[in-house]
Amino acid sequence: MNSLDLTPFWLTLELSFWTTLILLFLGIPLAHFLAHGRSRWISLVEALVSLPLVLPPTVLGFYLLLALNKEGFIGSLWYRLFGKQLVFHFEGILIASVIYSLPMMVHPLTAGFRSVPKNLIEASYTLGKSKWETLIKVILPNMKASVLTGIVLSFAHTLGEFGVVLMVGGNIEGETRVVSIAIYSAVEALDYTTAHVYAFVLLLFSVFSLTALYVLNRRWSLL
């Protein structure tokens, strides 16, 4: 057995890490809006957030490819700013992952925001705390199980992403070849040993992170 190439693992972890971090900062205001907002567009926004759950990754990937390429709406802007293409690059699959995993972060956070009793928020206001301070010190700590669920689901979901990455990023070593794509090309090349190792590590990692999530959630819900 030839020595195993670890780059796909690092790349996958990097992609999952950044995706989760960006989603956390994007998801909190978005979920807050969905939970407490009063706009008449709210149902449309909710539908758009959930769209990646029902669309085939290839459909999402196809539209993203159109938007992110050098002539596309976002891609051209990016090219002018950084002199670099988005498609077939790490930044491109990062944007794609953020959109693809959006519901994994926003859904638990929305449920979390709805679960915090309104009078806790009002109590904080009458105690002189701004909306921002109330969010950081009262709301988020009282929905930490939802925050954790969002983080773990987004991370795990990005780990297992395949179709969207393949459409937008292709299969470029060290840039867009994440584990799931490395497994696919190993199987194509009939290199079952490599495919086995990659697949097994990914399986173990997913089982571990989901178990940890449920253990922590159970413990916190007992508080």
Add this chain to the structure above:
Amino acid sequence: MIRFSLKKKLHGAQGDFLLELEFEMGADELIVILGPSGSGKTTLLRMLAGLEKPEEGYIEVKGEVWYDSKRGINLPPQKRDVGFVFQDYALFPNMSLFENIAFGMKKKDPQKVMELLRLAGLEQLKDKKPSGLSGGQKQRVALLRALAKEPKLLLLDEPLSALDPETAITLREEIKKFQRSFNIPTIMVSHNREDALSLASRVLLLSEGKIKSVGKPKDVLFSRRESPKFSLNGIVLEKEIAEYACILSVAVGSEVVQVVAPKDQEKEFKPGDRVLLSTKAFVPIVRKTEAVLKKSL
């Protein structure tokens, strides 16, 4: 001095009605607002705190204007300097008792927090989270949390209604004690006449959004009718020593009555005692309630 005049349309169970009232209270008063549920009591408190917006009127507290529809002033709750105690406590589950009380203080003063905890006999529990506390303890912490920021106005929204009667009596005494020592003008919403009788400097009866009557608790609460009951169990709420006798206010069920006890027995009674009221000599009033049956021979 606190003055307000408020107008807001409310949606009640029996249709919409207009909450419309004007009131003025002194800086050391404790006002109890009584009224059936759905009469607008809680909405009134929430408007004073800035949690709900009236349609018209003004709120002025110690020279500060909190709300004025004519001038377009509407301070958010954060800037109103109120202490609000919620019916279901609203303690922060993620914080210890100490942190809960310190949360709203303008200047964090650990010694003052400890002093407050000691006053309420909770200093041993300072690092505990609220979830393990009894209802009475929770409400005590909620009260301390509201007092710790030394607000210009204290608002209590049915603070005793979720507690059992015995705990409610103890806590009622504590509210009285705190209000006196902190000297903060207080408005308390209640549906319980005992609260009004033992706490209020003045009572405000609210009905369908309007003030029905306002005045000293005894004037508002007691009518001159005599109780037709002979023997009743009750709890002493208050003791008042007059020249020749001692006047006890006693809660009987959901009613409150006043009875006279001989002055030499005065020492036997204190607020919170269970007592039996009865009359030895009475003239029964007998009235016919049904047609008399025909004489049968």
